[in-house]
Amino acid sequence: MASLLNTVSSVRLSNARTTPRFLPPISLSLHRRRLVVRAAETDANEAVKSQAPDKAPAGSGSNFNQLLGIKGAAKETNKWKIRLQLTKPVTWPRWFGEWFVELLLLVLCLYIYILNFHWNLEDVAKSIVCMIMSGPCLTGYTQTLNDWYDREIDAINEPYRPIPSGAISENEVITQIWLLLLGGLGLAGLLDVWVGLLNGHYIFYLALGGSLLSYIYSAPPLKLKQNGWIGNFALGASYISLPWWAGQALFGTLNPDIIVLTLLYSIAGLGIAIVNDFKSVEGDRALGLQSLPVAFGAETAKWICVGAIDITQLSILFGYCRVSTRAGKPYYALALVGLIIPQVIFQFQYFLKDPVKYDVKYQASAQPFLVLGLLVTALATSH
Numbered sequence: 001m002a003s004l005l006n007t008v009s010s011v012r013l014s015n016a017r018t019t020p021r022f023l024p025p026i027s028l029s030l031h032r033r034r035l036v037v038r039a040a041e042t043d044a045n046e047a048v049k050s051q052a053p054d055k056a057p058a059g060s061g062s063n064f065n066q067l068l069g070i071k072g073a074a075k076e077t078n079k080w081k082i083r084l085q086l087t088k089p090v091t092w093p094r095w096f097g098e099w100f101v102e103l104l105l106l107v108l109c110l111y112i113y114i115l116n117f118h119w120n121l122e123d124v125a126k127s128i129v130c131m132i133m134s135g136p137c138l139t140g141y142t143q144t145l146n147d148w149y150d151r152e153i154d155a156i157n158e159p160y161r162p163i164p165s166g167a168i169s170e171n172e173v174i175t176q177i178w179l180l181l182l183g184g185l186g187l188a189g190l191l192d193v194w195v196g197l198l199n200g201h202y203i204f205y206l207a208l209g210g211s212l213l214s215y216i217y218s219a220p221p222l223k224l225k226q227n228g229w230i231g232n233f234a235l236g237a238s239y240i241s242l243p244w245w246a247g248q249a250l251f252g253t254l255n256p257d258i259i260v261l262t263l264l265y266s267i268a269g270l271g272i273a274i275v276n277d278f279k280s281v282e283g284d285r286a287l288g289l290q291s292l293p294v295a296f297g298a299e300t301a302k303w304i305c306v307g308a309i310d311i312t313q314l315s316i317l318f319g320y321c322r323v324s325t326r327a328g329k330p331y332y333a334l335a336l337v338g339l340i341i342p343q344v345i346f347q348f349q350y351f352l353k354d355p356v357k358y359d360v361k362y363q364a365s366a367q368p369f370l371v372l373g374l375l376v377t378a379l380a381t382s383h
Helices: 005-009 028-044 063-068 079-086 089-097 102-114 121-149 151-157 170-195 202-218 228-251 256-275 278-286 292-296 298-326 331-351 359-382
Strands: none
Touching: 079 121, 079 170, 121 151, 121 170, 121 202, 121 228, 151 278, 170 202, 202 228, 228 256, 228 292, 256 298, 256 359, 278 292, 278 298, 292 298, 298 331, 298 359, 331 359
8 A cells, every 4th residue: 555655655566766954945045055065966966067968859759758757758838738747647656565466456456355455436535545645745746856866866866857958947846845845744634634543643644654754765865765675665665665555544453464565575676676677777777876786787786676675575475374274265266377477487588688668568567466476465364
């Protein structure tokens, strides 16, 4: 349940990659300070950036891809479309539960069959508010923030993106980051009041924690994404654990068993996050980011990726095989087997052949089965 945060917060499981001071301020005086910081960062990479083109070659692109914020986007001058592109709408459902729209299905199923969701106006309205908080607001905040701190890498890998190409100004980006963050946290507080958690504020704290995690993931000095292991696990936890926890807090009870289970599943999320590192090897290497493809090489990294995904699921499968067989209900374990096999097939068919060429096709083919496996696991734990 990636993004409720991502936070609700959302729990990636398609094209995604946060200093004691939380965010770049909007005011003019502090804004000047930010310019100094950027200049310092830019000086360190001046030689690299000077070789990067400022804009993408003039060619055909997809307006649909532009609106979704994914590769192959057409060049756009409309500021509102550019703002939308920065939030990467294609990732909104992913951070709500995992990867693409199937995660929205996961969350809804968890609500309906496991938690205390009822088909009445109030619960439907809570779900809609939660989706707006986790998708457009907090996921949009995360993606815009990540693009801001990735502007030097994007100048190498994707110089046509809105920020490195100059299609949107620094002030406009910073304002968007603040508005999305404050809007998401405001909705999280509203949900706490709505469900009567005035003594706990669980959803607000999950949203705040997920937002802070997003910040230290992308921003110096911590910049978790500089380390392939820590950064990708943080990303995996935000794909899977945070959304699941937020859904439990909203419609059920968050207990230690769920926390342990979702953190285990976050190892699979680490593998999913590695998929996105292959397309950025050139920029990561130039700027000193130790993504796993940079640190170990593409050949080794792709096996680490599929190993994290498969071994995690097989470990959970083994545990449920023992429990469900003793209980005389092996159906959940058999369902997990049936959902793991297609993932392995698609790994050999696409990802292991060429992780750069087939990354989108692999994710579109394999990730739905991982998400359904999450659903089966959730149903098994509830019974």
